[in-house]
Amino acid sequence: MTGFGGLSGSDLMLAEVGVIVALTALFAWLAGLVVRGLMRRENPQLAFAAQRLAIAVVVAVGAVLAIQELGVGPAALLLVIGLLAFAAILAVRVPLEKEGARFFAGIYSPFKVGDTIRVAGHAGRVIEINAMTTILLSEDDHRMIAFPNSTFLGQPVENLTPHAWKEVVVPITLAGSVDLAEFENAMLKSLSKLRLRLDPRFPPIFTVRSRSAQGSDVVLTVMVRRPEDREPVLAEVNLRVSEELARGRAAPPKPSAPSTTRPRDLS
Amino acid sequence: MAKMRLLVNTQTPLVQFLRNPAGARSPAWPAEVDLTRLKEGADYRFSPGGVTRMVYPLIRRLTSEGGLEEAHWVSLNPNAPSTVRLPGMTLHHVGIDPERMAGYGTTKEAIWATAHGIVGKGSSEGLFWTDDATEYTFYNRTTAMRIRELDADLDFDLFYIHDFQQLPVGQMLGTLKPKLFRWHIPFDVASIPDSWRPIFRRYLSAYDRIVVSSDRYRRELERLGHRSDVVRLYPYIDPAEYQIRPGAAEVQAVCEKFGIPRKATVGLVVARMDPTKGQDRALEALADVKVALPDLRLVFVGNGSFSSSKGGVGLSKSERWRARLEERARVAGVSDRVLFTGHVTQAELDALYARSDFTILPSVNEGFGLVVVESWIHRRPALVTDRAGVAELIEDGENGLLFDPDHPTALARQMRRIVQDDGALRRRLVEGGRRSARACSLETAARQEREVFEHLVEA
Numbered sequence: 001m002t003g004f005g006g007l008s009g010s011d012l013m014l015a016e017v018g019v020i021v022a023l024t025a026l027f028a029w030l031a032g033l034v035v036r037g038l039m040r041r042e043n044p045q046l047a048f049a050a051q052r053l054a055i056a057v058v059v060a061v062g063a064v065l066a067i068q069e070l071g072v073g074p075a076a077l078l079l080v081i082g083l084l085a086f087a088a089i090l091a092v093r094v095p096l097e098k099e100g101a102r103f104f105a106g107i108y109s110p111f112k113v114g115d116t117i118r119v120a121g122h123a124g125r126v127i128e129i130n131a132m133t134t135i136l137l138s139e140d141d142h143r144m145i146a147f148p149n150s151t152f153l154g155q156p157v158e159n160l161t162p163h164a165w166k167e168v169v170v171p172i173t174l175a176g177s178v179d180l181a182e183f184e185n186a187m188l189k190s191l192s193k194l195r196l197r198l199d200p201r202f203p204p205i206f207t208v209r210s211r212s213a214q215g216s217d218v219v220l221t222v223m224v225r226r227p228e229d230r231e232p233v234l235a236e237v238n239l240r241v242s243e244e245l246a247r248g249r250a251a252p253p254k255p256s257a258p259s260t261t262r263p264r265d266l267s
Numbered sequence: 268m269a270k271m272r273l274l275v276n277t278q279t280p281l282v283q284f285l286r287n288p289a290g291a292r293s294p295a296w297p298a299e300v301d302l303t304r305l306k307e308g309a310d311y312r313f314s315p316g317g318v319t320r321m322v323y324p325l326i327r328r329l330t331s332e333g334g335l336e337e338a339h340w341v342s343l344n345p346n347a348p349s350t351v352r353l354p355g356m357t358l359h360h361v362g363i364d365p366e367r368m369a370g371y372g373t374t375k376e377a378i379w380a381t382a383h384g385i386v387g388k389g390s391s392e393g394l395f396w397t398d399d400a401t402e403y404t405f406y407n408r409t410t411a412m413r414i415r416e417l418d419a420d421l422d423f424d425l426f427y428i429h430d431f432q433q434l435p436v437g438q439m440l441g442t443l444k445p446k447l448f449r450w451h452i453p454f455d456v457a458s459i460p461d462s463w464r465p466i467f468r469r470y471l472s473a474y475d476r477i478v479v480s481s482d483r484y485r486r487e488l489e490r491l492g493h494r495s496d497v498v499r500l501y502p503y504i505d506p507a508e509y510q511i512r513p514g515a516a517e518v519q520a521v522c523e524k525f526g527i528p529r530k531a532t533v534g535l536v537v538a539r540m541d542p543t544k545g546q547d548r549a550l551e552a553l554a555d556v557k558v559a560l561p562d563l564r565l566v567f568v569g570n571g572s573f574s575s576s577k578g579g580v581g582l583s584k585s586e587r588w589r590a591r592l593e594e595r596a597r598v599a600g601v602s603d604r605v606l607f608t609g610h611v612t613q614a615e616l617d618a619l620y621a622r623s624d625f626t627i628l629p630s631v632n633e634g635f636g637l638v639v640v641e642s643w644i645h646r647r648p649a650l651v652t653d654r655a656g657v658a659e660l661i662e663d664g665e666n667g668l669l670f671d672p673d674h675p676t677a678l679a680r681q682m683r684r685i686v687q688d689d690g691a692l693r694r695r696l697v698e699g700g701r702r703s704a705r706a707c708s709l710e711t712a713a714r715q716e717r718e719v720f721e722h723l724v725e726a
Contacts, residue, residue, distance in 0.1 A: 181408040188401040195396050201465045203395045206408075208441040211415065 017066045024062025028055045036242075041235040044172055044242050109152055111159045112169060118158040119147060166199055166223040168234050172241055176215045180208070183244060184218075190240045191222060197233050199223040270336035271424035271724055274414060275326065278375075278432035279318045280344035281358055282311045282351065296348040303353060315569075315610065316539070317451060317502065320637060321712075322429065324505040328713045330355040334720075339421065341414055343406065343432075359417065361410050363402075370402030375432050381459065382431065382452050383543045383632040388460040395466055404435065411439035418442065424724050428474070437473035445723035448474040451502075452634040453656070454484040456491050468492055475723055480635040481656035498719060501660070502635045503712035506644045506704070510617040521618035525608050531564040532686055535623035535647070537616070537638045538630065539569050540585035545629035545652065546592050548672045552629075554599035555679035560686050563604065565627075567592070568619060570610045620645035625685045628652055631672050639667065640707040643700030648693055650681045660706060664692065666699030 031054040039047035060081075067077055111117045116125050117136070122145050124136030133146040159165075174180060184206045191204045198204070202223035209217040220241065224233050282302065286309070305311055313319045326338045338356045345362035352358075363371065374394065381391040394400055410433065414426065426444065428436050430451045437446045448471070459467065468491060471477060476496040479485050485497050527533060534553075538544035546567055553565050570585050589607060596602045611619065620626070626642040626649050633655035640657070642649040643666070651661055652672045661667040668685060670677040685692065705711060 181405050181412060184408055185401050185405045188404060189398055192396050192398070192401075200393065200396070201462045203400075203466065205438075205469070208439070211441070 013069060013071075017069050020062055020066045020069060024059060024066070027062070028058040031055055031058045040242050041239050043170060043238055044245060047238075047242060048173070110157060111161070111164065112167075115159055115161040115164055118160060120151065120155055122147075123160065163223070165227055165230070166202070166225075168222045168224060168230060168237060170220040170222075170234070170237055170241060171209075172218050172220055172245075174216045174218060174245075176213050178215070178245075178248065180206075180211075180216055180218070186244050186247075187220065187241065190244065191237065194222075194233065194236060197225055197229045199225050270333065271720065272336050272421055273326070273329075273338045273720075274417065274421075274423040274426045275322060275338060275340045275429070276410060276414060276426065276433050276436055277318050277322065277340070277342050277429040279314050279316065280342040280347065280360060281314060281318060281323055281340060282347075283314050283344070284311045284347045286310050298348060299350040299352065300348040301352050302358075317637060318429075320504050320508075321502055324508065324709050325503075325713060325716060326356055328505075328709055329717060329720075332713070332717075334717055337421075339417060339423070341410060341417070343410075359413060361406070361413055363406055363409060367402045367405055370399035371406045373399045374403035378431055379452060380543075381463075382454065384453075384455070384458045385543060385631070388458055392460045392462050394460075395463070407433065407435040408439055411436050411441075414440060415442070418444075425720055427720075434467075434470045438470050440473075445476075445726075446474045447476050447478065447719065447723060449478040449500075450484065450488075450634075451480065453632045453654075454479065454487045456487050459491075464491060471495075476719065478719065481659050483659060484656065500712065500715050500719070501657075501707045502637050502640075503707045503709050504637055504640055504644070505709035507709075508613070509641070509644060510614065511645060513614070513618045513621050517614065517618045518621050521611075521615050522622055524615075525566065525606050525619075527564065527566065527606065527622060530562060532560065532562045533623045534563060534565045534650075534682065535568065535619055535626045535642075536565060536629065537568045537619075537626065537641065538628070540567075540588045540592075542588055543631050543633070544569075545631045545672050546588075547595055548629040548631070548652075548675055548678060549627050550592060550595050550599060550601065550605065551675035552678035552682055553601050553604060555675055556682050556686075557601055557604065559683060563682065563686060564606065565604065566606045566608060566619060566623070568608045568611055568616065617645070620647055623647055625650060625682075627678070627682075628655055628657075629672055629678065630655055633657075637707070640704055643704035646697045646701065648685055648696035649700060650678065650685065657707075660703050662699070664695070666696060666703045668696070 032051045035051045035054040036047060039050055042050075064077060064081070111126055113126050113129055116123065116139075119136075122136060122138070124138045124143075124145060126134060127137045127144070128135040129149075131149075133148055134152065136145045136147070137143070138145060174183060187206075188204060191198075202221075204220060204222045207219045207221065209219060211217075220237065222233065222237060224230050284296070302311070307313070313323075322340075326335065326340075329335045330338065335355070339359060340356060341359045341361060343362075344358075344360035345365075345368065347360045347362075350357060350359055374397070377386070377391055377394050380386045381388055381394075414436070417423075423444065426437070426440060426442070426446045428434075428446065428448045430449065434448070437448060440446065456464075471488070471491075471493050472495060474495070476498060477488065477493070478498055478500050479488065480499070480502050482499050485499050488497050521527075522529070534549070536546060536549050538546065540546070549565055549567075553563065556563060570589075592605075593602070593607070596605050608615075608619070620641065624647070626638065626647050628636050628639050628649065628651045630636065630652045631654060633652060636651065636655035636657040639649045639651050639655070639661075649661075649667045651658055651667045651669055653669045654672060658669060661669055663669045668681040670681050672678070685696075
């Protein structure tokens with residue numbers, strides 16, 4: 001049996017699925033662009049996550065439409081997807097909550113490792129921020145106090161570190177294809193234009209938290225001159241980081257490794 | 268202890284390659300070169316200065332004593348093969364493009380000039396916010412990344428980072444392994460702009476231990492607010508590298524080559540051609556004594572550093588300074604009493620020490636002053652600026668004669684003192700210098716450095 005334009009029913013169905021896939025890809029790309037544009041002044045990591053989420057939602061809707069086109073009932077499909085999502089959320093609820101708390105704390109929390117803070121009646125030096133907890137060392141150096149990261153979203157936190165208010169910390173994830181030295185160089189040049197708003201004693205500094213072939217986790221720290229500059233400086237730094245990331249600076253080829261690497265002599 | 272793998276990082280490379288007229292990393296060089304297959308003098312030469320005098324002998328000594336399994340040395344050397352092998356050691360060269368090199372050079376010269384008190388700290392206040400300073404950061408980041416890549420393959424036990432050019436490397440390495448930093452140039456908190464202090468503290472705190480060349484610098488680091496471990500180790504040389512008593516024919520040859528009169532009294536100034544080295548102060552003193560000491564001649568040995576040479580960072584500071592010195596000598600009417608030899612070979616230098624009657628270190632500011640130790644091992648009395656780190660080892664009239672370089676009459680007085688001496692002062696200075704030289708010998712230093720290494724690696 002042939003249908004429209006001489007195509008069989010199954011051919012037509014596949015063509016329609018193809019169109020849905022193409023449109024989904026187009027809308028996903030557009031959604032990514034729109035979200036990135038809207039979040040230009042937000043933290044680059046957060047903007048990236050939101051961009052990925054927007055793309056994922058569009059892709060999910062497209063997938064549902066495409067599968068429906070293949071003859072699977074939408075109600076049954078949605079039920080299966082819903083049950084899978086519910087099970088997944090139940091399984092990872094606690095880690096997800098903690099990871100979410102850590103993610104947002106990493107971007108928005110007003111302290112970092114090394115700072116002295118007071119929270120929930122305890123004061124101490126932050127010695128670790130991991131996926132689940134933030135660990136404080138008591139002021140007498142004798143006790144470790146662990147707080148679930150979610151604590152910091154629901155409790156007032158006091159940072160007792162001198163000049164802590166000056167610090168604007170921006171975590172950045174660089175893909176392995178980005179040349180860290182070039183990126184840092186471009187950012188330092190860019191940020192020197194904000195010098196009037198920044199403490200002259202503390203030029204911006206990058207700290208590499210981890211580095212592998214896949215990429216680098218770095219932290220950019222700038223110190224503002226006045227408390228009221230924190231928010232606008234943060235937005236401006238986020239914008240400049242996002243723009244620089246969008247430019248993309250390719251890493252140069254690595255020099256060849258020495259050929260005489262030998263096993264260690266542990267004698 | 269188990270043998271350790273050491274990573275050394277200096278700005279100045281151990282060897283400079285002569286055969287590469289193209290400038291940039293020439294395809295003529297393969298990525299990896301065996302130095303033992305090249306010819307010293309034709310293909311390469313050892314960089315003059317402390318790197319060759321100190322770090323290289325130290326590594327060789329520690330390797331021969333069995334303390335090092337292998338040593339890797341990362342330095343700036345744009346006109347060189349990427350990797351150079353020599354016995355017991357591998358050199359790794361970092362290159363950055365000429366535009367970045369210019370910015371880096373400007374920044375590190377500014378740091379250097381400020382630390383030496385040549386420029387007022389007010390003019391350097393905003394240095395770390397300039398575009399040039401981003402190239403200083405770029406160079407250090409590139410170096411740190413290269414070191415991290417090597418570490419991933421070689422698993423070093425200790426990172427030994429040298430001098431102010433490389434100061435940010437410790438923070439940039441981001442490794443928990445022990446990091447040792449040696450500060451070579453003068454360090455005086457008063458000469459450092461206020462805005463630099465947090466930067467210096469931040470970078471210095473990334474190291475587990477800091478080595479300085481004098482007790483004075485250790486106290487200055489405390490004044491800066493640096494709280495971690497600081498140890499004073501005097502710089503050193505290996506006396507075995509010197510021919511203490513060259514033959515008469517060699518001495519005569521060098522005198523003929525440079526036109527040193529047979530009967531002249533010779534004061535030898537061995538220093539890079541640079542304003543901080545204070546050759547101008549020696550000229551002023553010479554003018555002061557030209558009537559009283561008509562036979563006195565000053566011989567200036569040395570040219571530019573790696574940075575100021577054409578093969579290095581590309582500045583021409585040394586040529587400009589020499590021209591100014593020659594002009595000053597002409598104005599002071601002592602042109603016929605001074606000689607500029609430029610760079611000399613080690614054999615020629617030994618012969619010049621042998622020919623000299625005394626040596627002068629006239630520096631305006633000097634991290635240490637190893638030439639004084641050279642003078643001691645050559646058994647020559649040393650007239651030493653009181654602004655040098657080595658000055659804290661000197662007792663005036665016992666193992667050297669001290670002077671304030673800002674008062675030419677003080678140096679002139681010491682010149683008269685040594686030239687008109689009946690012999691007793693000279694003998695005392697020579698004997699005192701010989702004893703003091705032991706504190707600055709490779710023998711002593713290798714033991715002390717090994718203790719520092721072990722303290723960090725085995726802590």
